[in-house]
Amino acid sequence: MTDLIAARSQMAMALAFHIVFAAIGMAMPLMMAVAEWHWLKTGCHSYLALAQRWAKGTAVLFAVGAVSGTVLSFELGLLWPTFMEWAGPVIGPLFALEGLAFFTEAVFLGIYLYGWSKLSPWLHLGAGGIVALSGLASAMFVVAANAWMNTPAGFDMDMGHPIRITLWDVMWNPHAFHEIMHMILAAFAATGFLVAGIHAWFLLRDSQSAFHHQALGIALVCGGIPALLQPISGDLLAKAVADHQPAKLAAMEALFETQAGAPFVVAGVPDETTRTIPYSLTIPYGLSLLLHQDPQAVVQGLDTIPDSDWPPVTIVHMAFQLMVAAGLIMSFIALWSGWRWWKGRSFSDNRRLLQALVLTAPLGFIAVEAGWVVTEVGRQPWIIYGIMRTSEAVTPMPNLWLPMSLFGVLYLVLSGVVIWSLGRHVAATAERI
Amino acid sequence: MLEFLLGLTLLVSLTCYVLTGGADYGAGVLNLTTRGTRAAQQSALIDRALAPIWEANHVWLILIVTVLFTAFPRAFTLISTRLHIPITLLLIAIVLRGSAFAFRTSDVDYREQRQDGLQRLLRPTFTASSVIAPLMLGIILGAMASGRLALSTDSFMEVFVSPWLAPFPILIGVMTLFMFVYLAAVYLVVEAESVALKRDFRLRAFVAWSLLTVLTLVILVISRTEAPEVYTAMVHNGFGWIVLAIVGMLGLAAGAMIRKDQDRLSRMLAACYVIALMWGWAAVQYPYLVEPLFTFHDAAPSTTLQVLLITLLIGVIVVFPSLYVLYRQFKGRYL
Numbered sequence: 022m023t024d025l026i027a028a029r030s031q032m033a034m035a036l037a038f039h040i041v042f043a044a045i046g047m048a049m050p051l052m053m054a055v056a057e058w059h060w061l062k063t064g065c066h067s068y069l070a071l072a073q074r075w076a077k078g079t080a081v082l083f084a085v086g087a088v089s090g091t092v093l094s095f096e097l098g099l100l101w102p103t104f105m106e107w108a109g110p111v112i113g114p115l116f117a118l119e120g121l122a123f124f125t126e127a128v129f130l131g132i133y134l135y136g137w138s139k140l141s142p143w144l145h146l147g148a149g150g151i152v153a154l155s156g157l158a159s160a161m162f163v164v165a166a167n168a169w170m171n172t173p174a175g176f177d178m179d180m181g182h183p184i185r186i187t188l189w190d191v192m193w194n195p196h197a198f199h200e201i202m203h204m205i206l207a208a209f210a211a212t213g214f215l216v217a218g219i220h221a222w223f224l225l226r227d228s229q230s231a232f233h234h235q236a237l238g239i240a241l242v243c244g245g246i247p248a249l250l251q252p253i254s255g256d257l258l259a260k261a262v263a264d265h266q267p268a269k270l271a272a273m274e275a276l277f278e279t280q281a282g283a284p285f286v287v288a289g290v291p292d293e294t295t296r297t298i299p300y301s302l303t304i305p306y307g308l309s310l311l312l313h314q315d316p317q318a319v320v321q322g323l324d325t326i327p328d329s330d331w332p333p334v335t336i337v338h339m340a341f342q343l344m345v346a347a348g349l350i351m352s353f354i355a356l357w358s359g360w361r362w363w364k365g366r367s368f369s370d371n372r373r374l375l376q377a378l379v380l381t382a383p384l385g386f387i388a389v390e391a392g393w394v395v396t397e398v399g400r401q402p403w404i405i406y407g408i409m410r411t412s413e414a415v416t417p418m419p420n421l422w423l424p425m426s427l428f429g430v431l432y433l434v435l436s437g438v439v440i441w442s443l444g445r446h447v448a449a450t451a452e453r454i
Numbered sequence: 455m456l457e458f459l460l461g462l463t464l465l466v467s468l469t470c471y472v473l474t475g476g477a478d479y480g481a482g483v484l485n486l487t488t489r490g491t492r493a494a495q496q497s498a499l500i501d502r503a504l505a506p507i508w509e510a511n512h513v514w515l516i517l518i519v520t521v522l523f524t525a526f527p528r529a530f531t532l533i534s535t536r537l538h539i540p541i542t543l544l545l546i547a548i549v550l551r552g553s554a555f556a557f558r559t560s561d562v563d564y565r566e567q568r569q570d571g572l573q574r575l576l577r578p579t580f581t582a583s584s585v586i587a588p589l590m591l592g593i594i595l596g597a598m599a600s601g602r603l604a605l606s607t608d609s610f611m612e613v614f615v616s617p618w619l620a621p622f623p624i625l626i627g628v629m630t631l632f633m634f635v636y637l638a639a640v641y642l643v644v645e646a647e648s649v650a651l652k653r654d655f656r657l658r659a660f661v662a663w664s665l666l667t668v669l670t671l672v673i674l675v676i677s678r679t680e681a682p683e684v685y686t687a688m689v690h691n692g693f694g695w696i697v698l699a700i701v702g703m704l705g706l707a708a709g710a711m712i713r714k715d716q717d718r719l720s721r722m723l724a725a726c727y728v729i730a731l732m733w734g735w736a737a738v739q740y741p742y743l744v745e746p747l748f749t750f751h752d753a754a755p756s757t758t759l760q761v762l763l764i765t766l767l768i769g770v771i772v773v774f775p776s777l778y779v780l781y782r783q784f785k786g787r788y789l
Contacts, residue, residue: 077560084556087509088549094519095545098534105523106531110754113524114761120520121769124513128776135506136783188761418538418614431546435553441572442557 025412027421028100031428033397035093037390038432042086044389047156047205048212049079050130052243054149059235061142067232071239073137075216078446080134085439087127092428094120100421104404104414111176111183111191115166122159126152157205164204168196171396171406172265195265199258200396206247206254207392211385213244214351218382219447221375224368234369237378241368244385245355251348256311263312266406267321268330269399272337274308275301276322283308283320288342291334296323298338330402337399344391347384354381456759460525461743461750463766464518465736471514472732473637473725476630478508480638480662482551482584483631485577487658495651503645505559506784510777512552524762529748536603537594540618544590551583588634589627593618596626599735600681601745622673622680629669633728636662640724643717644788652717659720660712667705670731674698683745687738697734704730 022030053075060068094116098105129151136145169175175191176183217240223233263270270276275291275298276283285308289301306316313320323331354377358368368374404411481500488496523530534541558576597603597618607613617623639659646652677685688694708727711720741749753759781789 081556081560084509084552087512088552091512091516091548092545094516095534095541098519098523098530099538099541102531102534105534106527109523109527109530110525110758113520113527113754113758114765116520117517117524117762117765117769120513120516121765121773123516124510124769124773125776127510127513128773128780131506131510131780132783139783184755186755186757186761416535416538418535419610424538424542427542427546431549435549438553438557438572442561445561 022422024419024421025415027425028415029411031421031425032096032100034425034429034432035089035096036393036397038436039086039089039093040389040393041386042082042089043160044208044386045079045082045212045215046086046126047153047160047208048243049075049082049216050133050149050153050156051209052212052216052239053079053133054146054153055239055243056235057142057146057149059239061146065231065235067235071232071236074450075236076134078443080130081439081442081446083127083130085435087123090123099424100416101404101414102416104409107183107409108170108405111186112166112169114188115162115169115192119159119162119166122155122162126155126159129155160205160208161201162192164201165192165194165197167396168200169194170404171200171262171269171400172196173405173408196258196261199254199261203251203254203258203392206251207385207389209247210244210251210348210351211389213240213242213247214354214378214385215382216240217244218379221378221382223450225372225375225379228369234367237368241355241358244351245358248348248351248355248385249359252352255345255348260312263320266400268323268326268332269337269396270312271321271323271326272332272334272399273341273395274320275334275338276308276320278324279319279322281309281317281319282306283318283322285311286338289338291338293331293334332399332401337395340391340394340398344388344395347388347391350381351384351388354378456756456763457525457750457753459763460521460753460759461741463763464521465733467514467518467521469729469732471511471518472633472728474507474511475514476588476634477637477641478504478511479551479584479588480634480636481642482555482581483588483635484638484642484655484658485581485584490654492651492654495648496654499642499646499651499655501559503642504555507780508555509552510780512548515548521762521766525754525759526743526748526750526752527754528752529743532603532744532747533594533598536613536617537597539614540590540593540597544587544594547583547587547590550579551587554580554583585631588631592627592630593623595630596623596681598744599626599684599739601683603744604747620680621676625669625673625676629666629673632662632666632669633731636666637724637728640712640717640721641788644721645785656712656715656717659724660709663709663712663724667709670701670705681745683742684735684739694738697730697737701727701730701734 053072056068056072056075059065060072129148132140133145133148133152136148140148169191172195174194175188176186178184217237220233220236220240223230224237227233259270259273262273274283275286275289277291277296282305284303284305286298287302287304289298291298308320309316309318312318323334354374357374357377361368361371361374400406402410402412404414481504484500485497488494488500519530522533554576558573558580561573597620600617600620600622602617602620602623605612605616636659639655639662643652643655643659646655674685674688677688688698704723704727708720708723711723714720739745741751743750743752
């Protein structure tokens with residue numbers, strides 16, 4: 022294993038781990054606030070119990086998210102010091118803003134979690150609202166920094182160094198808005214579906230429980246609406262990628278040859294040496310239609326890109342297909358639930374819907390991880406697209422397999438403990454409600 | 455001027471981190487000292503003190519790292535590359551500590567005071583990582599102050615190990631540990647409810663103060679050979695003698711107040727003593743960030759510095775009132 026691969030693997034693990042907790046940390050405060058608001062409005066005590074139960078689970082997950090985020094801010098420097106030396110002055114302020122948003126979030130979460138009896142109910146709800154807002158702000162800043170790595174903007178080059186740096190243009194680089202929307206929707210959809218799955222499981226055992234019925238309702242709204250909006254956001258983002266990162270788009274779609282009337286490939290395992298895609302289905306003109314609304318539009322393929330600049334096509338394409346499939350299934354279930362609600366029928370007594378919710382509970386997070394693989398691996402071999410290669414950015418420290426393995430074991434153990442801890446928490450819910 | 459302000463920001467952030475997050479670590483270490491009939495009460499006090507505030511307290515560290523890589527990228531690159539090993543160990547300790555505390559205190563069994571398999575593993579994990587993190591933090595800062603990062607860089611050992619595996623950085627690590635335990639004990643005296651519990655933590659505070667003060671003197675002596683730039687600046691300079699005098703006076707006053715059972719005063723003096731130690735060190739090391747390679751004049755372009763300062767100003771306006779609300783809510787009784 023080369024040091025570069027070890028470094029990339031270590032960073033990937035840290036990001037893949039953190040994103041789960043960050044997403045939950047974004048969406049849960051909103052859901053808790055909604056539950057609490059329902060209690061304040063209706064006086065129905067199960068809503069209060071719900072908010073408090075969700076809060077207890079959130080506390081642990083938020084803490085793990087916080088420490089895994091700390092690791093990331095250090096690993097930027099530990100693994101990619103050359104990148105940080107170059108890009109620090111450019112995107113550093115974005116990380117500072119993210120840090121400040123997170124600081125606010127941590128403060129108000131402390132107030133929310135431990136201040137149930139100390140604050141007036143509406144002030145307490147207000148604190149929850151601030152947690153939700155600062156979580157969103159934090160996501161906005163940090164995703165903008167990542168978007169900048171894909172579409173660097175907001176500076177001029179002078180002998181290979183950035184000058185005349187303008188923070189506004191750095192932040193609102195071409196991909197920023199779309200990436201931010203896509204990530205926020207993804208966080209809510211994934212968390213909503215996960216929580217919905219848990220409460221659906223309880224409803225399968227006890228279809229009369231008002232507590233779980235109310236929980237499911239909130240989870241489905243907070244998760245279902247984003248799941249329906251996500252394909253629109255994804256479409257806009259893919260169009261932006263086609264404009265600014267043609268290599269990434271070509272890898273996502275496994276488009277080896279530039280062509281008019283490009284087909285859309287479904288599934289398949291692209292083979293980079295033979296430039297074919299076995300096990301796939303093609304929809305003629307599909308890609309040209311999707312990207313440009315013109316069946317004869319020309320889409321740039323990998324043939325226009327030098328071999329040394331190709332991202333790993335197989336991984337990127339398959340991850341993309343996985344993400345889209347997961348997202349479409351979630352959209353379908355959101356539609357199904359919405360249709361039942363529209364018809365005035367309850368979710369809680371349709372066993373098939375409840376079973377589907379349980380089965381699809383992890384899909385959102387599978388989509389999140391797959392999506393991040395698409396964008397990060399799809400950006401290779403660049404760390405700053407078109408400006409700095411990942412191989413130029415890595416630390417000179419040798420034997421990187423060692424810290425990689427250490428952190429790998431750490432994350433594995435942590436994941437195990439999180440699942441154990443949440444399992445106990447969920448089981449305790451079963452006993453009390 | 456801009457880089458001076460940002461250097462000052464680093465120092466202020468580090469100070470806030472030490473006075474809040476540092477005390478959190480110290481409290482975790484104090485878990486090792488719980489004994490006697492009140493052992494359970496001592497543990498409970500520690501957990502109660504930490505629970506609402508620990509996450510907010512540790513964000514200062516992220517702020518420090520962020521200001522460093524935005525405003526002083528070359529120093530940041532040097533530190534991240536050469537001190538990779540202690541930074542990695544610090545990170546692992548931070549992760550284990552935060553997770554262990556969160557799992558332990560939010561777990562159902564904890565609330566009902568049951569102790570089973572995994573619970574029994576979580577507390578030692580929390581305590582051990584509370585010991586390691588301050589050690590590593592001190593080692594990193596000590597390496598930066600010692601001038602060792604300018605030594606020869608021919609072998610792996612010289613590049614990645616000898617800057618920090620040496621007497622001065624290691625003793626700074628131990629000093630950091632004692633400092634954090636001292637702060638925690640002094641804070642806990644104020645927060646303890648019973649007279650007996652107050653006495654318990656007063657004893658710990660005094661022991662920690664003694665260890666800290668003796669070690670500080672030892673470090674002063676060995677810095678003649680082990681951190682020559684800092685030693686020279688301190689001893690061959692009128693200003694350095696003033697710093698030493700202030701630190702000495704505050705240190706003695708702080709120690710005396712513990713003995714006199716003046717809890718709030720001794721807490722304030724502890725903070726002053728620690729601030730004097732840190733600011734004295736910074737004043738003596740001025741203008742160097744990393745001895746003797748980078749001063750804070752090795753900074754990013756001024757547009758970046760301006761933007762960063764404005765960002766931080768917004769932050770101060772938003773975060774400080776929030777922090778005030780948090781502390782008022784949960785530590786109001788003790789303020």
